[in-house]
Amino acid sequence: MLTRTSVIGAVVLAAELLSPPPAAAQLNVFACEPEWAALARELGGDRIEAFSATGSQQDPHHIRARPSLIAKVRRADLLFCSGGGLEVGWLPLLLRRGGRTVIQPGKTGHLMAIEHVEVLERTSSTDRSLGDVHPEGNPHAHLDPKNIVRIGEEFTRRLIATSPNSTAYFTARKEAFLKGWGQKLNEWNRRAQHLAGMPVIVHHKSWSYLIRWLKLREIATLEAKPGIPPTTQHLESLLKLSRTTPVSAIIVTPFDSTKPADWLSAKSGIPVLTLPFTVSRDASPGDLAKLFETTLTLLESAHARR
Amino acid sequence: MNRLSSAASAATAIALFLNTPSLAQSSTDIDAVRAEIRAMKEAYENRIAQLENRIKMMEAGKKPAASNPVQRTAGGRSIRDSSFNPSIGVILNGRASSFSEDSSEFAGFAVGEEGERGREGISVDESELNFSANADDKFYGSLTLAVVREGGEDKVELEEAYVQTLPDAGLPDGARIKAGRAFWTLGYLNEHHTHSDDFADRPLPYRAYLNKSFNDDGVEFSFVLPTELYSEIGGGIFRGSDFPFGSSTGGFDSWSAFARVGGDIGDNQSWRFGVYSLRGNATTRTTNEGAVTFNGDSNLYAADLRYIWAPTGNPRQQELILQAEYFHRSEDGRYSDNNANAVGVAYNEASSGWYTQIVYKFAPSWRIGARYSQLHSPDVPAGLAGSALDAADHDPYAIAIMGDWTNSEFGRFRLQYNFEELAENREDHQVTLQYVLSIGAHGAHAY
Numbered sequence: 001m002l003t004r005t006s007v008i009g010a011v012v013l014a015a016e017l018l019s020p021p022p023a024a025a026q027l028n029v030f031a032c033e034p035e036w037a038a039l040a041r042e043l044g045g046d047r048i049e050a051f052s053a054t055g056s057q058q059d060p061h062h063i064r065a066r067p068s069l070i071a072k073v074r075r076a077d078l079l080f081c082s083g084g085g086l087e088v089g090w091l092p093l094l095l096r097r098g099g100r101t102v103i104q105p106g107k108t109g110h111l112m113a114i115e116h117v118e119v120l121e122r123t124s125s126t127d128r129s130l131g132d133v134h135p136e137g138n139p140h141a142h143l144d145p146k147n148i149v150r151i152g153e154e155f156t157r158r159l160i161a162t163s164p165n166s167t168a169y170f171t172a173r174k175e176a177f178l179k180g181w182g183q184k185l186n187e188w189n190r191r192a193q194h195l196a197g198m199p200v201i202v203h204h205k206s207w208s209y210l211i212r213w214l215k216l217r218e219i220a221t222l223e224a225k226p227g228i229p230p231t232t233q234h235l236e237s238l239l240k241l242s243r244t245t246p247v248s249a250i251i252v253t254p255f256d257s258t259k260p261a262d263w264l265s266a267k268s269g270i271p272v273l274t275l276p277f278t279v280s281r282d283a284s285p286g287d288l289a290k291l292f293e294t295t296l297t298l299l300e301s302a303h304a305r306r
Numbered sequence: 307m308n309r310l311s312s313a314a315s316a317a318t319a320i321a322l323f324l325n326t327p328s329l330a331q332s333s334t335d336i337d338a339v340r341a342e343i344r345a346m347k348e349a350y351e352n353r354i355a356q357l358e359n360r361i362k363m364m365e366a367g368k369k370p371a372a373s374n375p376v377q378r379t380a381g382g383r384s385i386r387d388s389s390f391n392p393s394i395g396v397i398l399n400g401r402a403s404s405f406s407e408d409s410s411e412f413a414g415f416a417v418g419e420e421g422e423r424g425r426e427g428i429s430v431d432e433s434e435l436n437f438s439a440n441a442d443d444k445f446y447g448s449l450t451l452a453v454v455r456e457g458g459e460d461k462v463e464l465e466e467a468y469v470q471t472l473p474d475a476g477l478p479d480g481a482r483i484k485a486g487r488a489f490w491t492l493g494y495l496n497e498h499h500t501h502s503d504d505f506a507d508r509p510l511p512y513r514a515y516l517n518k519s520f521n522d523d524g525v526e527f528s529f530v531l532p533t534e535l536y537s538e539i540g541g542g543i544f545r546g547s548d549f550p551f552g553s554s555t556g557g558f559d560s561w562s563a564f565a566r567v568g569g570d571i572g573d574n575q576s577w578r579f580g581v582y583s584l585r586g587n588a589t590t591r592t593t594n595e596g597a598v599t600f601n602g603d604s605n606l607y608a609a610d611l612r613y614i615w616a617p618t619g620n621p622r623q624q625e626l627i628l629q630a631e632y633f634h635r636s637e638d639g640r641y642s643d644n645n646a647n648a649v650g651v652a653y654n655e656a657s658s659g660w661y662t663q664i665v666y667k668f669a670p671s672w673r674i675g676a677r678y679s680q681l682h683s684p685d686v687p688a689g690l691a692g693s694a695l696d697a698a699d700h701d702p703y704a705i706a707i708m709g710d711w712t713n714s715e716f717g718r719f720r721l722q723y724n725f726e727e728l729a730e731n732r733e734d735h736q737v738t739l740q741y742v743l744s745i746g747a748h749g750a751h752a753y
Contacts, residue, residue, distance in 0.1 A: 055573055055619055062622035064614065065753055066576040067536035067568025074480050074530050093752060096446075099473045099480040099530055228714065229670055255620055257670070281573075 027163055030072055030103065032081035032091060033060050035142040035291070036113065036151075038283035040080055042177050043156050047166050048078075055281040059255040060086055061227065065093040073098030076109075077162055080155060083112025084119065084139030108161045114139050116154045117147040120208045142278070143210035145185050145292055149178060184289050191296050198303050199247050201238065201270070203230075203256040206277060210295070219247050222260045230260040242268040249273040249302040273302045392439035392447075393747035397501045399431035400741055407734035410726065412510075414657070414683030414697025416593040416600060416641070418517035418549045419456060423726075423736070424507065429455065431740070432500065434465070438747075444475040450499070465489075465499075465521060480530035487523050490542055491564050492582050493631045494610040496520055502751050504627070504665045505706050506722045506738045510679035511633040511659035514702075515606055517549035520584065522560065536568040536578070544586070550604045550635070552591030560586025568753075575615045578753060582608040588639070594694050602639010602653070608632065612753070623670055630662040637684075643693035651689035658682045663706075671713065677706040702728040716744045 029050040031037035037052035044050065051072055054060045060082070073079075073094045081087050095104060103109040119137035141147045156174040160167045196215040200207075203222045211218050220241060224234035242264070250261045250272045261272045275295050279287045403426050410423040424431070438448035450466040468486030471477055489497050495512055496519050508518050524544030531537045546552075546559025562585070568578030585605040592599050610631040617624050636656040642649045661679035668674070683697030690696060703726075710720035724736040 058619045059622065062620065064576070064616075064621050066570065066614075067566075067578045067753060068570040068576060070530060070538075071533060071536035071569070075532050075534075096473065097530065097752075099477075099482055101473050101479055104473050255618070257623065 027077040027159070028072075028075050029078045029080055030076035032079075032087045033142070033278060034281050034283055035278045035288065036080040036082070036155075037281070038279045038285075038288045039148065039152055040078075040155065041283070042285050042288060043152055043170065043173050044159060045169065045173050047163070047169060048159070050080075051076075052281045056276065056278050057254050059253075061089065063090055065090040065097070069094050070097045073103070074100055076100055076103050078109045078111065078158060079103035080111050080113070082114055082139045082141065084114040084136040084141075086139035102162075108158055111155060111158050113147070113151045114141045116150050117141050117144075120212065121205065138205055138208045140206050141209050143207065143295070144213040145181070145188060146213070147209065148288065149181060149185075152177065152181075181289070184292070188292055188296060191300065195296075195299055195303055198249075198299065199245065200273075201242075201247050201250045201264070203250070203252040203261060206253050206256075207251055207275075214299070216299075219245055222250070222252075222264065229257065235260055235264055238264055239267050242270060248305075249299075251275055253277040271302060271305065273298060275299075392437040395434075395436040395438075395744065395746040395748050397432075397434035397436075397499070398741075398743040398745065399433055399501060400429065401431055401506065401738050402428045403736060403738045405734055405736045407726075407732050409732065410734060411594075411694065411729050411732075412514055412681070412702050413700040413729040414686065414695060415514040415681065415702070416591075416598045416694060417514055418593050419595070420518040421513035421516075421549075423734075424738075425455065434499065434501065436747075440472060441469070444472055446470045446472055478529075480532060482528050482530075483525065484528075485525040487521055488526070489519055489521050490524065490526055490544070490562065491528065491540060492516075492520055492562065492584055492606075493580070493608045493633070494612055494629060495631070497752065501742045501744070504629075504663065504673075504675055505677055505708050506720055506740045507706070507724070509631075509661035509663070509677060509706075510681050510702060510704050510728075511631065511661060514659060514681055515550060515633050515635055520548055520550075522546065522548035522551070524560070526562070536566070538564075538566045540564050546586045546588070549591065549593075550584075550606060551586050551588040552600070553589055555587075555589050559589070560584065574617060574619045575613070576753075577611070577613045579611050580609065582610075584608075594643075594645075597643055597645045598694050599642045600637070600639055600653075602637060604637045604639070605635065607634045621667075623667075625667040627665045628663075629665075630660065632658070632660040634658045641690055641693075641695055643690065643695065646690070646693035648690050648693050651687055653687055653690070653695075655684035655687075657684035671711055672709070673712070674709045675707070677704075677708075679704045679706075698730055700727075700730040702726075704728070716748065718742045 026047060026049045027044065029037070029040045029044065029048050031040055031050055031052045033054055034052040034056055037050040040048055040050040053069055053072070054063055081091060101107070114137065122137040123135055141151070152174065156170050159170045192214045197217055199217045199219050200211070201220050201222065202218060205221060205226055220238055222230040222235065222238065224231055247270045250265055250270055252258065252261045252272060252274050254274055254277060258272070264270065265272045275298055276291055279291050401424070403424055405423065405426050432452045432454050434450055434452050436448065436450045438446070440446050447469045448466060452463045452465045454461055454463050464487060466488045468484050468488040470484040471482055473479070477483065489499070491497055495503065495508060496516065500508065500518070512518055522544040524542050526540060526542030528538055528540030531539070541563040542561065543558060544560040544562070545554045545557050547554040551560050562583060564580060564582040566578060566580035568576070570576045583606070586603070588600055588602060588604045590599055590601060608631060611629070613628045614621070615626045634656065635658070638654045640650045641653045642651070659679070659681040661677060663675060663677035665673055665675035681702045683701050686696045705725045706722060708720055708722035710718055712718045718741070720740045722738045722740065724734070724738070726734040726736065728734070
């Protein structure tokens with residue numbers, strides 16, 4: 001018995017010795033969604049290496065806890081996710097399996113974006129017959145540019161706490177980013193005035209923060225219950241609704257099934273508007289601002305058409 | 307927003323009802339009603355907005371200071387961990403089966419009770435009750451009881467009862483120790499509860515070599531290496547009292563080792579490959595309803611491969627899963643078969659078995675799958691000729707085809723057809739209709 005255990009011990013020891021030295025120059029940031037990887041790159045510059053677990057065409061609610069993600073978590077120095085239950089189907093598993101101490105819940109390296117903004121749509125219900133509800137509130141907080149500021153500030157705090165030697169570098173990057181962002185935000189707010197009151201139907205409640213920021217009017221969701229695919233019955237009722245209530249667009253993400261939106265669009269004549277929802281997985285600095293610009297441009301053109 | 311939109315749609319529904327032509331009202335009447343509804347709607351919307359503002363203000367008031375990052379923890383979500391401590395989860399499981407063949411003996415293999423095919427007719431399957439929670443910052447504990455029908459009685463079986471270290475336990479990053487009773491790391495399926503299987507029954511190698519699954523008492527260590535590619539190694543020591551072992555003498559009669567690697571191919575494909583060994587000494591392992599006994603060394607080696615392709619990157623929409631496992635077993639000891647008057651016959655033989663399956667999710671709620679399993683029977687020593695171990699040169703095989711419908715991730719209905727020829731000229735056509743429902747907490751499933 002002794003020999004067997006010592007064999008295992010020796011293997012583990014060998015693995016420890018073979019692992020790369022801990023003093024790697026760049027911090028590894030594991031982001032759950034591309035927007036947080038993009039924000040991390042804006043603020044971390046070349047002192048971080050950011051990876052996004054999901055791509056822009058993927059629904060972050062439902063991905064598999066793939067082996068490659070366990071390996072990424074194992075090597076991460078900072079975790080940057082939306083939180084609020086969005087990643088509950090896979091992130092806790094990755095954290096347990098990856099076994100990386102510094103990014104566990106409660107640690108400085110564990111950043112959940114929605115814990116640092118004003119959360120919409122909190123509910124106390126946990127009855128699954130009502131669908132896939134998030135009791136902690138709507139987790140899709142990144143589409144309000146004011147939230148980007150708050151979350152970015154918090155991320156910089158975490159960066160500095162993790163790597164105090166780079167305090168000056170990270171502070172300077174943050175200030176430069178926030179200054180540029182503030183200017184853009186003023187411009188976006190100007191453009192947003194024309195969109196106020198624009199009536200829209202959404203597929204899933206992916207857009208609540210955007211809708212609140214731009215003061216759009218959400219008439220309905222294609223999903224009768226969150227997370228449960230739209231039913232024919234519900235779509236029929238939306239078709240009836242659309243005859244009495246003007247709607248400018250049906251807003252969907254690139255990863256929503258297009259069938260329900262296309263069906264309603266064909267019957268009602270309301271155009272389907274696919275907004276980007278997020279940036280690409282490998283987004284480079286500047287792409288986050290482009291996300292808001294593109295979103296505004298697409299909404300403006302849909303608004304003008306009606 | 308939810309309430310707002312439901313109020314709006316309720317108002318609209320009333321409007322539509324009033325709008326039906328059979329009421330034959332004049333257009334001015336309808337306009338008046340519409341105006342009234344609009345006024346009501348606006349009043350309600352204002353009221354709701356006021357209330358929502360109040361909630362927001364109350365929430366804002368309760369919010370801890372944003373400058374204290376370390377104290378925040380990820381909020382647990384009720385669906386995954388049911389707001390109770392410990393979390394409680396229940397799996398309800400039932401089926402109706404029909405078989406064309408009377409018996410389902412495996413030619414050449416000593417098979418335990420759970421390796422046999424299920425009961426014919428309507429039956430409740432293993433109903434599982436799970437309690438789990440973090441004990442503290444360092445340890446997690448889980449208990450799973452299964453109520454099973456065995457020998458005409460409902461029995462409570464202790465499926466799992468283990469403690470496991472959490473990442474904060476002070477072990478090196480990536481290291482983990484699990485102790486107690488658990489579905490240990492061995493191949494793909496063994497770690498998983500049967501309710502998450504893609505087919506209504508386990509493939510032949512699992513039935514013959516593991517009596518469905520290996521969940522002995524023991525302790526297992528695993529270590530995820532800090533490599534770019536996922537790689538993990540580990541091993542365990544077990545009591546040696548669960549199939550393929552018997553009633554343990556020393557209590558440290560079995561041990562295992564494993565290694566796994568895995569990764570992605572592009573954005574939409576992923577894979578994992580593993581090799582495993584489970585070696586040990588079996589003391590009085592009784593099978594075939596008490597007739598067959600084995601004493602000696604039983605060593606099992608396995609390899610598994612899983613490959614997943616999600617065409618759009620979204621496994622919930624569409625997904626193709628390929629999975630295969632290979633097992634090799636060598637046994638060195640003595641077999642007895644009461645039914646064949648064979649007592650303590652020396653035995654030193656090897657056999658192997660494998661299965662491969664493909665499951666395709668073509669729509670979010672619908673999947674189809676096919677599976678082929680095969681066992682290669684061991685040679686039989688002269689002393690066991692005519693016994694249950696005598697395969698008469700037949701290699702058992704089985705084909706399964708299934709289709710299932712998933713309403714949510716918590717409920718699934720499955721129809722499966724099996725064709726099995728486990729012994730020469732014993733062609734068994736089986737049809738099974740099954741449901742699996744999960745209530746309460748239900749953690750995420752592993753890869």
